[in-house]
Amino acid sequence: MKLAVGFAGMGIMGKAMARNAAKAGHHVAVYNRSPLASGDAEGLEIAATPLELARCRDVLVLMLTGPGAVDAVLWGENGMGPALGPGKTVVNMSTVPPAYCASLAGKLGAAGAVFVDAPVSGSKVPAQQGALVILAGGPRDAVDALEPLFMSMGKKVVYCGEAPKGSMMKMSVNLLLASMMESLCEMLVFGRAGGLTDEAMLQVALGGPLACDLFKVKEQMLLQRKFPAQFPLKHMHKDLRFVTDTATDMRCPAPSAFANLQIFNQAMSKGLGELDFAAVIEALEGMV
Incomplete structure (x- = not known):
């Protein structure tokens, strides 16, 4: 119809x-x-x-x-x-x-x-x-x-x-999404500090059980250090505020959401909001 x-x-x-x-x-x-x-x-x-x-x-x-x-x-x-x-x-x-x-x-x-x-x-x-x-x-x-x-x-x-269970599902999905993106970027910053290359680390992440569509889509952004917005960082920052407010209202633990909100706050303060949310790696690099 x-x-x-x-x-x-x-x-x-x-x-x-x-x-x-x-x-x-x-x-x-x-x-x-x-x-x-x-x-x-x-x-x-x-x-x-x-x-x-x-x-x-x-x-x-x-x-x-x-x-x-x-x-x-x-x-x-x-x-x-x-x-x-x-x-x-x-x-x-x-x-x-x-x-x-x-x-x-x-x-x-x-x-x-x-x-x-x-x-x-x-x-x-x-x-x-x-x-x-x-x-x-x-x-x-x-x-x-x-x-x-x-x-x-x-x-x-x-x-x-x-x-509002559709919106509750969206909060749950974006909590996971933020954690996955931040964790991949944190892996790269951490490994690089120990002498590994981004290329080698991404080969490992994409070559075994950790491989997923998200990491595949962001691979070239992270290697080329260009972040055209597919999902703007400012929107993930907003969504993390929604997640943490919801967790507070429900008195539900969401430790990674609160930690990631602080990292995305840093990214916003660095003027990265209009870039893709994979640009959160630049906020992590600024902490080294």
Whole structure:
């Protein structure tokens, strides 16, 4: 079934996701806060405001930078709010804290709209390839109805339970992701101090049971010391703050998340925020 989809947020991820949805035959209109570059929305209808987008589409996908941006699109000037009610489904694919997601579900439910909590696992290249993993939370029937849309953007949909369990899964995944990236970079800095080369260490990491897609994707960045953003470091820094705040609220131990937040703080203070999060190696090198 082809859906009438409004997509708010045409950044690194949203642009690729909206295009893939349109390629699959869904009727996609888009809104972006800043003007779109030529070709970014080729073949797509462009809404001038979030309200206009909500009035012309039934399924409204949010792929934004965080709670502030989501609030602005929903409840700010010319926001979607007045158009939300029965017959509308809001799908938040942005990374937000579970507590915020639960509040959002309550507000939208009170307005009569269906809310689905569906952040993604994956960054720029999987988004372009339509190979994201969708971490879906919300009413099971609503998630099932959205599967054709989700599968146009991803390779797998994992049902996590009622909202905000999709966002809780995203926090859990990014806790692991930060630890993996920091640990690989820490290995390189540590081994180099003992006379090993990055090339040799990466051959070992990628040649045995430690090998994984993440390390393969970041290998050339680390060897060439060039970090074009696939997942900007500033976004991992933000997500680690969400993880540590959530852990504090739940009184749950998350020692690596708190330690990694401090390292990513250092990376932000060094002006690395716009680079890929693999650039955290430069923060570690600055500690030597």
